[in-house]
Structure formats: C-alpha cells, structure tokens
Amino acid sequence: MDFTIILQAGIASGTVLLFATIGELFSERAGVLNLGVEGMMLIGAMSAFSATIATGNPWLGVMVAMLFAGLISQIHAFIVITLQADQVVSGLSLTFLGAGISLVLGEGLSKAGTVSLLPNFSIPLLTLIPILGKIFFTNQSVLVYVGYLLVPLSWYYINRTRPGLHLRAVGEYPSAADALGINVFRMRYFYVFVGGMLAGLAGATISLAVSPGWFSELTTGGQGWIAIGLVIFAQWDPIRAAVGAYAFGALRRLILDIQGPLLLLGFNNPFYYNPYLGFFLQMLPYLFTVIVLVIGSREAMRKRIGAPAALGNPYVRGERGK
Amino acid sequence: MMDRSKPVTKQPSSTTEIPLIVEMRGIVKRFPGVLANDHVNFELKRGEIHGLLGENGAGKSTLMNVLAGLYRQEAGTILVKGEPKVFSSPRDAIKSGIGMVHQHFMLVPSQTVTENILLGLDEPRFIMRLPDYDSKIAELGERFGLKVDPRAKIWQLSVGEQQRVEILKMLYRGVDVLIMDEPTAVLAPQEIEGLFTTLRAMIAQGKSVIFISHKLQEVSAIADRVSVLRRGVATASGVASKGVSRQELARLMVGRDVIFALDKKPCQPGDVVLDVRDIHAENDKGLPALRGLSLNVRAGEIVGVAGVAGNGQSELSQVISGMRECKQGQVLLDGDTVSNHSTLYGIQHGMAYVPEDRTHVGSAPNLSITDNVIMKKYRKPPILKNGLLDMKAATKLANELKQAYDIVVPNVSTPVRLLSGGNLQRVILAREISGLPSFMVAVQPTRGLDVGAIEGVHHLLLTQREAGAAVLLISEELEELLSLSDRVYVIYEGKIMGEVIVGGREQDEALVDTIGQMMTGTPLDQIQKEGVAAHG
Numbered sequence: 001m002d003f004t005i006i007l008q009a010g011i012a013s014g015t016v017l018l019f020a021t022i023g024e025l026f027s028e029r030a031g032v033l034n035l036g037v038e039g040m041m042l043i044g045a046m047s048a049f050s051a052t053i054a055t056g057n058p059w060l061g062v063m064v065a066m067l068f069a070g071l072i073s074q075i076h077a078f079i080v081i082t083l084q085a086d087q088v089v090s091g092l093s094l095t096f097l098g099a100g101i102s103l104v105l106g107e108g109l110s111k112a113g114t115v116s117l118l119p120n121f122s123i124p125l126l127t128l129i130p131i132l133g134k135i136f137f138t139n140q141s142v143l144v145y146v147g148y149l150l151v152p153l154s155w156y157y158i159n160r161t162r163p164g165l166h167l168r169a170v171g172e173y174p175s176a177a178d179a180l181g182i183n184v185f186r187m188r189y190f191y192v193f194v195g196g197m198l199a200g201l202a203g204a205t206i207s208l209a210v211s212p213g214w215f216s217e218l219t220t221g222g223q224g225w226i227a228i229g230l231v232i233f234a235q236w237d238p239i240r241a242a243v244g245a246y247a248f249g250a251l252r253r254l255i256l257d258i259q260g261p262l263l264l265l266g267f268n269n270p271f272y273y274n275p276y277l278g279f280f281l282q283m284l285p286y287l288f289t290v291i292v293l294v295i296g297s298r299e300a301m302r303k304r305i306g307a308p309a310a311l312g313n314p315y316v317r318g319e320r321g322k
Numbered sequence: 323m324m325d326r327s328k329p330v331t332k333q334p335s336s337t338t339e340i341p342l343i344v345e346m347r348g349i350v351k352r353f354p355g356v357l358a359n360d361h362v363n364f365e366l367k368r369g370e371i372h373g374l375l376g377e378n379g380a381g382k383s384t385l386m387n388v389l390a391g392l393y394r395q396e397a398g399t400i401l402v403k404g405e406p407k408v409f410s411s412p413r414d415a416i417k418s419g420i421g422m423v424h425q426h427f428m429l430v431p432s433q434t435v436t437e438n439i440l441l442g443l444d445e446p447r448f449i450m451r452l453p454d455y456d457s458k459i460a461e462l463g464e465r466f467g468l469k470v471d472p473r474a475k476i477w478q479l480s481v482g483e484q485q486r487v488e489i490l491k492m493l494y495r496g497v498d499v500l501i502m503d504e505p506t507a508v509l510a511p512q513e514i515e516g517l518f519t520t521l522r523a524m525i526a527q528g529k530s531v532i533f534i535s536h537k538l539q540e541v542s543a544i545a546d547r548v549s550v551l552r553r554g555v556a557t558a559s560g561v562a563s564k565g566v567s568r569q570e571l572a573r574l575m576v577g578r579d580v581i582f583a584l585d586k587k588p589c590q591p592g593d594v595v596l597d598v599r600d601i602h603a604e605n606d607k608g609l610p611a612l613r614g615l616s617l618n619v620r621a622g623e624i625v626g627v628a629g630v631a632g633n634g635q636s637e638l639s640q641v642i643s644g645m646r647e648c649k650q651g652q653v654l655l656d657g658d659t660v661s662n663h664s665t666l667y668g669i670q671h672g673m674a675y676v677p678e679d680r681t682h683v684g685s686a687p688n689l690s691i692t693d694n695v696i697m698k699k700y701r702k703p704p705i706l707k708n709g710l711l712d713m714k715a716a717t718k719l720a721n722e723l724k725q726a727y728d729i730v731v732p733n734v735s736t737p738v739r740l741l742s743g744g745n746l747q748r749v750i751l752a753r754e755i756s757g758l759p760s761f762m763v764a765v766q767p768t769r770g771l772d773v774g775a776i777e778g779v780h781h782l783l784l785t786q787r788e789a790g791a792a793v794l795l796i797s798e799e800l801e802e803l804l805s806l807s808d809r810v811y812v813i814y815e816g817k818i819m820g821e822v823i824v825g826g827r828e829q830d831e832a833l834v835d836t837i838g839q840m841m842t843g844t845p846l847d848q849i850q851k852e853g854v855a856a857h858g
Contacts, residue, residue: 161448162440169430169441176428179392180442181413304608309431 006253007135014249015147016041016205020227021234021241022154023198027073028231029158030191031171031310035091036076037199038224039098040069042217044203046102049214052115058208062118062143065204066197072098073196077189084314095224099217109214118142118209141209143201147242154238167191171308174315184315199224222286229289232296235305248285255281340367342404343530344389344420344499349398351384358384360554361398366499371521371531373545373563375538375575377773381554382534383425386501389532390422391415413442421492422501425508427484431477435459435470439491463490466527467520481631482513489520500524501532506540507798510630511838518544536575538568550574586784589808589825592621595761595792596642601651601661603634603641611637612816614651619761619792624783626807626824627796630841634816635796636678639765642794643675644668655761669698674759676750678766678796680743684750687739691731692720694738695753719756727752728778744775751782762786763794768802780806800837812840820846 020037027034034040044065052061072094079090119142126137136148158164166187169177174184206219213219226248234241259271259278271278295301302311344366351359358381366372376382387393389400391409400407402418409415412422429438436455440446456472463470468486476484485505492500502521506514521531521544535541541548542563550558550571557574558566596619605611611634619625629635640646642653644665653661660668668675677683685694696716699705704715720734727748731741738746747767754762764783768776783806786793797803803810804824812819819840822833839849 160450160452162446162450163448165433165437165441165450168433172432173428173430176430176438177441179412179424179428181411182442300606300608303606306432 004131004134006257007250008138008140009257010250010253011136011246012141012144012210012249013252014246015141015144016202016210016223017227017230017245017248018147018150018242019143019198019202019205020224021230021245022150022238023195023202024227024231025154025234025236025238025241026167026191026198027195028311029167029171029236029308030188031174031308031313031315032077032080032188032192032195033087033091033312034073034076034094034192034195035088035228036073036094036098036224037195037227038220038222039095039102040072040196040199041098041203041206041220041224042102043072043098044069044200045207045219046106046109046203046214047200048204049112049115049207049212050106050109052208053109053112056116058116058118061115061208062201062204065200067200069098069200069203070193070196072101073192073199074189077192080314081185081188081192084316087312087314103216106214106216110216112214115208115212117212141205143205143209151238151242158238168308171310174310178315178317184317188315199227202227226285226289229292229296232292232305232307236308251285255284340369342366343368343402345401345404346385346389347399347401349385349388349400350396351381351388351393352396353384357554359388359395362551362554362556363559364389364549364556365560366530366532367547368498368530369525369528370546371525371533371544372560373541373548374532374534374551375536375541375548375571376551377536377575380536380551380575382536382551383503384554385551386422386503386532386534389415389420390501391420392422416492416495416497419496419498420501421495421497421499423485423488423492423503423505425503425505427488429476429484429487432475434473434475435479435487435490436472438476438487439494443495459490459494462493465523466490466493467516467523468493481508482510482516485509485517486520493524498528499530499532501534503534504536505533506535506537508631510841511800511834512842513630514540538571538575542566542568542571586806587788589623589787591623591808592790594618595621595656596763596794597654598638598642599651599654601638601641601653602649603637603646604649605634605637610816612641615813615816615818616651617794617811617818617821619794621760621792622787622790623808624787624793624795624806626803626810627794627813628800628803628810628837628841629798629813631798633813635765635798635813637816638813639675639678639763639796642668642763643673643677669757672758672760674754674757674762676747676754676762676764676767678769680746680750681739685738685746688737690720690737691724691729691734691741691749692716694749695720695723695756698753698757723749723752723756727782742775744771744778747771747775747779748782751779755782755786759786759791761792761794763796765796766798767795768797768799776802800834804834810837812837812846814841814843819844820849822846 020041024034024037047068048061048065051064052058076090076094079085080087120139122139123137127133158167166177166182170182170184170187178184203220207214230241230244230248233244261269261272271281342365346362346364349359349362362385364385374382384393388395391412391414402420407418436452436459439459440455459472468490470483470486476487489500505517509517524531533541533545545563547560548558548563548566548571549556549560552575598615598617600614600616601612602610602614603612615638627635627638637646641648641661644660644663644667648661652659655668655671655673658671660671660673681687696705696719700711705712717734724734729745729748729752731745738749741749767779771779783793783795795803795806807824809821809823811821822836836849840846
C-alpha cells in the first residue's frame with residue numbers, strides 16, 4: 001500500500017467534510033445550531049449532479065447546489081430565528097426534508113450516466129516538495145484548492161475583521177450586539193445561509209469530484225453528522241476544523257483501502273478475510289461523532305471548550321429586566 | 323462650578339444661567355399593568371452630576387431607558403440642546419450624545435476590551451488592526467482616570483473594571499451625557515471612590531452625568547442636584563443636594579419615614595451547626611472558585627458573607643446545599659458530612675436553602691403554589707398517603723402557609739411565575755422555614771424586592787434566628803448584612819479575608835471601612851497590622 005496515495009485521496013475526501021464543517025461553524029458562531037447539514041448536503045449533491053447533466057457545465061452545477069442548499073437552510077432560519085422554535089427539532093426535520101426532496105427529485109439520476117467533472121490539476125512548483133507535494137498539490141480537484149484558501153480566509157474573517165467581530169458578538173451575547181445597533185436577526189439569517197451554501201458545496205464536491213455520481217442517500221453517507229461533530233471537536237475554530245476534516249477524510253480512505261489487499265504489513269489481512277471487521281471500522285467515525293456530540297451537549301463542558309455562549313438560544317428582543 | 327447655596331425648592335429652568343443639555347417633558351410610559359412614568363419632567367444641566375433617586379420599581383430606569391432610546395414613551399417630548407428629538411434605538415440616542423451604562427453590563431465575555439468598544443461602530447470598515455485601537459483606547463482611559471488593559475478579555479476583568487469598559491464604550495462614541503444605572507451596586511467601597519473620581523473628571527471636561535441610585539448617602543455624596551421618583555411620579559426635580567437632608571430625601575422616596583434599624587434581640591449563640599472546613603470548588607468554567615474556605619455558623623445566630631459579586635458566593639452556597647462538587651475539604655452539618663452528598667441528604671439533615679435564582683432554582687415557575695410548597699414534604703405524611711400524594715392535605719397546607727406567610731394571591735393553585743418577586747420569595751421562605759430547619763443558607767434573599775417585601779424577609783430571617791436556627795446570609799448589600807448579622811465573614815476570590823463581630827456596631831464607619839478593604843482583597847490581619855482600622 002502506498003500511503004501517500006491514500007492520503008492524497010484522503011485530502012480530497014476531507015474537503016467534503018471541510019466545506020460542511022466550516023459552513024456549520026459559521027452558523028454556530030452566529031448562535032444557530034443547524035443539524036440539517038446532512039439534508040443540505042444531499043440537496044447539494046443531487047442538484048449539482050442534476051444541473052451538470054442538464055447543462056454539461058459542472059461550474060453551473062456547483063452554483064445551483066450552493067444556491068439550492070442555501071435556500072433550503074432559510075427554512076430552518078425562519079423557524080428558529082423568526083418563530084424562535086427549538087433548533088434541534090427544526091434541524092433534524094431539515095435533514096429529513098433535504099433527504100426527501102433530493103431522493104424524489106434525484107429519482108433516476110443514478111442511471112443518467114456520467115457527467116463532465118470539475119477539473120483536476122497540479123500546482124507547478126509545490127508538487128516538488130517531498131511527500132507533502134504529492135499529497136496536497138498533485139492532481140487534486142480544483143475544489144480541494146478552494147478548500148485550502150477557505151480555511152485561512154475564514155479564520156481571518158472571523159478574528160480580524162469588523163463583520164467577523166459582529167458575528168462573534170451575535171453568537172456570544174446577542175443583546176449586547178443589539179444594544180449597539182447590530183441587527184441580530186439579519187446576521188443570523190445570513191450566516192445560516194452561508195452554512196447552507198457551504199453544505200451545498202460539500203454535496204457538490206462529492207457528486208462532481210470525489211466520488212462522482214448520485215447514489216441516493218448513500219451519496220453523503222452520514223458525513224453531515226460527522227461535520228457537526230467536527231465543529232465541536234474544532235472548538236469553533238476554522239484551523240482546527242481543517243485538521244479534523246482532513247484527518248477524518250484520510251481515515252475514511254484508509255478504512256476503505258485497508259479492506260482491499262490480501263496482505264497487510266506482511267500478514268494475512270484480517271479485514272479482507274472478515275468483512276465484518278471492515279464494517280466495524282467504517283462505523284468508527286460515527287462513533288466518534290456520537291461521543292463528541294454527547295460531550296458537547298453538556299452545559300459545563302460546552303462552556304469549558306468555548307462554545308458560543310448563545311448557541312441554541314433564540315434571541316428575543318427587549319425582554320424587560322434583562 | 324455650581325451655586326450650591328440656593329434654597330431647596332424646585333427651580334424653574336428659566337432662572338438658571340447654565341444651559342440645559344437635556345429636557346424631558348411630561349414623559350408617560352406604561353407596561354402591562356403598570357404606569358411606570360406618569361408625566362415626568364426631568365432637566366439636566368451641562369457639567370453637572372444629577373442624582374436620580376427612587377426605590378426599586380419607582381420608574382428611574384424606565385425614564386432613563388426612554389432617554390437612552392431603549393423604550394419609546396407614550397407621551398411627552400425630549401429636547402436635547404433645545405431641539406426636540408425622537409429616538410427609536412440606543413444608536414439614535416448615542417448620535418445625539420446620550421449614552422447609558424446599564425446595571426447589567428452588555429459586554430461580550432470572550433472578546434477583548436478593545437473589541438467590545440469597537441463593536442457596532444462603522445469604523446474600521448473591514449480589516450481591524452487591533453493594536454492601533456488598543457493605544458487609542460488606553461489614551462482615552464488615561465484622560466478620564468479609567469485604567470483598564472485594552473487587550474484583556476472581559477471575563478478576566480473584575481466587575482469594577484468591566485464597568486470602566488462600559489463607560490469607555492460610551493466615551494469612545496463621543497457622548498456628552500452619560501447615564502449610569504445603579505453603578506455602585508456591584509462595586510466595593512474603594513471602587514466606588516474610584517468611580518466618583520472618574521465621574522468628577524468627566525464633568526470637569528464638560529460632560530454631564532445622570533446617576534441613578536436608591537442609595538441616599540451616595541447620591542448626596544456625588545450629586546450636584548437631585549431628582550426623586552416615587553411610583554412613577556417625580557416628587558422632586560432638580561433640587562440642590564447640599565440643601566436637602568437625607569431624611570427629607572428618604573421621605574420623598576418612600577412617602578414615609580424609613581426605620582433604619584431593625585428590632586434585634588441580643589445574640590445568644592449555641593453549638594456550631596454548620597462547619598465548613600477548607601473547601602475547594604470550581605466554577606462552571608472549571609476554574610477554581612473556592613480556594614480553601616472555612617467558616618462556621620452556630621445555632622441562634624445570623625452569619626453574613628460579604629463580598630463583591632462573583633467572588634465565589636454562588637459556588638459557596640451550592641457546595642453547602644449539595645448542588646456543586648466539593649473538590650477538597652468538607653461541609654459538616656451537626657457533625658455529619660453533607661458535602662458531595664445528594665441535596666436530599668442535606669434536606670434530611672435539617673438544611674434549608676433560599677437560592678439566589680428565585681425563579682429557576684428556588685421554584686418551578688409553571689407549577690402552582692401548592693406544588694411548590696410541598697416539594698420538600700411530599701415524601702412524608704400527611705402529604706404522602708398510601709404511596710400517593712394527598713392533594714387535599716397539600717392544598718390545606720398551602721392555604722395555611724399562605725395565611726401564615728402573608729402570600730397575597732387569590733388562591734394557591736396560581737402558578738408561581740405570576741407572583742411578584744416579594745410574594746415568590748415568601749412562598750420559598752414558607753416552604754423552607756415550615757420544614758423547621760436547623761440551618762438555613764439564604765443567598766441575596768432581598769434582591770430586587772421593594773422596601774415592604776424586604777422588611778418582611780428580614781423579619782422572617784430574624785424569626786429563624788430567635789427560634790434557634792443557624793442562618794448563613796450571603797448578600798452583596800452591606801447595609802443588609804450589617805443590620806441582620808451577628809458576625810460577618812468577607813469573601814474575596816474564594817477565600818475568607820477575615821471575620822468581624824457586628825453586634826451593636828451597625829453604624830460604625832471604621833467597621834465598614836475594614837469590611838470594604840477586605841472586599842478588595844486585603845486580609846484582616848494585614849489591616850490590623852497596619853493599624854488602619856481599629857477592630858474589636
């Protein structure tokens with residue numbers, strides 16, 4: 001087994017998680033938990049594939065995916081921001097809604113044949129870096145490079161710009177932000193939309209780049225949930241989110257590839273001879289997600305790991321005595 | 323600066339030479355069921371500190387929230403520098419040069435001082451070079467005597483420092499009129515002096531200050547002129563503070579002469595009931611909140627814990643009541659260890675708990691008075707009957723308690739969320755006291771209550787003391803502690819700085835000074851060594 005090839009594929013696979021994680025991170029930094037990532041990714045994957053088949057232009061597919069997923073996210077935004085309903089319940093139903101819509105509209109797409117994919121290319125000089133050059137900069141999809149740019153830009157935006165300052169304030173202490181003339185409601189709608197668009201991009205990354213095609217709900221295979229876990233793991237920081245996303249991308253590839261060869265490090269490969277062990281391995285990322293979510297849902301723990309203080313709470317204006 | 327020899331009368335604006343910067347005329351503001359401001363007039367001169375006095379709920383904050391653009395008045399006009407203004411948001415008010423520092427700070431804890439001050443401004447446009455602004459803010463702080471590190475995160479700052487950030491936030495926005503809502507409620511005596519110095523520096527530089535308070539002595543110490551509100555009506559507007567006695571102001575505030583001293587029998591302490599030995603505990607963030615704290619309470623005495631908010635008082639009460647883990651040390655109640663047991667264990671050993679958060683910890687808001695008063699009794703007859711709740715007996719008990727504790731409601735099936743603060747506190751005290759506790763811990767039992775209700779609560783606490791119970795009273799109101807307690811411990815950063823005996827020295831200025839120094843972190847033995855205060 002050539003590990004650089006596995007890692008190279010892992011980075012591509014991690015880019016899916018990266019987009020979804022950063023999107024959810026923006027939404028949560030503004031104080032809105034959106035458990036509908038999986039649904040929005042399905043919408044994105046389906047609409048990207050569908051639009052690309054119809055037009056032959058994968059770039060148009062990406063744009064349609066982002067727009068469609070972004071619009072779907074506004075249902076959640078309306079329910080939790082304007083109607084002030086429970087964010088967990090609304091987010092879960094968004095997942096079901098997204099899955100339902102994409103399965104119905106995507107009916108028959110799996111037999112529709114192949115589409116023109118987004119281009120892959122290498123970055124000239126950077127490929128020459130030993131090992132890393134091959135893993136990060138050789139024959140990767142254009143979206144992988146977009147991912148590299150998104151991470152530092154997100155960090156800089158959140159921590160070093162005026163809108164980023166406002167974003168953090170809205171998620172930490174919305175009444176303070178409101179008192180200083182920041183429109184909390186508009187900000188929250190906007191960042192839920194950003195989260196939706198990035199989830200849509202994550203879906204498009206699957207269906208147009210990483211594992212092209214439409215395979216109904218197996219297309220995303222629960223990666224939206226891993227992204228939600230990663231946000232907590234990342235402690236709401238884009239850089240840590242990138243580390244987590246790529247690590248999990250690589251892990252997913254490794255688990256797939258490890259079941260292939262007859263020999264592993266010179267021994268009979270137990271994962272080849274016993275496929276159930278492979279299934280167990282495939283389960284591990286989700287087990288991690290469950291554990292992280294359980295830990296992250298404890299109030300005391302959330303404070304300690306730096307969750308946005310207003311995460312999950314609807315903002316109600318002008319309550320007397322507050 | 324001000325002519326302080328004028329007689330104590332209302333001064334019509336036309337006779338003053340100093341221009342008015344703010345004029346409010348006939349302000350009316352209603353809340354459901356309350357007329358918070360009833361045709362109130364208010365005038366502020368340039369370069370003055372104007373005290374706005376009144377009891378809790380008198381409508382002071384409402385009036386100022388109207389001026390600061392947070393509320394919209396139903397009738398009346400606001401003139402700023404002679405021009406009529408309509409404010410639809412605090413932003414509008416700030417644009418007209420009026421800014422307010424609220425009692426509860428509006429600061430984002432995870433952000434730095436500079437970030438908090440820049441929040442909501444149009445400048446910088448996009449990229450924020452914090453170091454540039456850090457130095458600007460440090461300079462501004464220098465000018466007004468507001469020392470605070472611009473790079474510090476808000477959660478690292480003391481309450482006094484946070485207040486300075488709030489003031490800086492307004493000064494940075496260039497306000498001419500600063501409204502301070504109960505600014506001293508959260509400060510230690512020495513910090514109050516610092517605040518006063520700042521306010522004086524501000525008026526020396528041409529700003530004007532409105533100082534909202536219910537504390538007479540503070541207002542007469544700092545204000546040039548005073549206005550008084552009672553139940554939404556102005557009972558005095560703009561009288562020179564030098565020419566009016568405290569008694570007169572008190573009468574204007576409450577409409578009757580206040581009794582400052584409580585009827586308290588001499589203390590006859592018995593055995594030690596509560597013994598807290600060297601306890602350590604963490605706060606919700608996992609940071610140390612209590613660091614080796616010891617104290618004891620004997621039967622038949624009220625022991626106070628004084629301190630500035632956030633020095634471990636909440637954690638102390640939670641460890642004692644069993645609601646927070648005790649990392650080290652132990653809490654003994656009549657010789658039994660109750661720390662790190664269930665709360666039920668403490669209750670069964672005679673503990674009563676009047677928590678800080680009345681509406682969520684002290685009661686279940688949507689349940690009836692009956693349900694709330696049986697919460698500690700339903701395990702035993704007469705409420706428990708054949709393994710079931712006997713609601714008849716429960717209602718009977720609730721009605722008895724309603725009578726005995728003077729809970730003013732039509733009937734006991736009313737959900738407690740509909741009760742006023744005073745009535746709710748009586749429900750909680752009724753539940754706790756009727757269990758005949760040997761020990762009671764009460765945290766901020768009178769916060770937010772009006773004078774009548776406060777008197778009632780004080781009376782109930784003294785009754786407990788006379789019945790031979792041990793009472794631990796944790797409060798931020800020094801006056802309350804001094805008038806009720808037999809001894810007072812002072813807590814600072816999770817440690818006890820010292821213990822003073824109060825009995826008979828309620829009015830002793832030296833005692834207050836000693837406590838004040840301990841509240842800001844000077845241990846008692848050091849104070850005594852320096853001979854600053856004469857203790858015992």
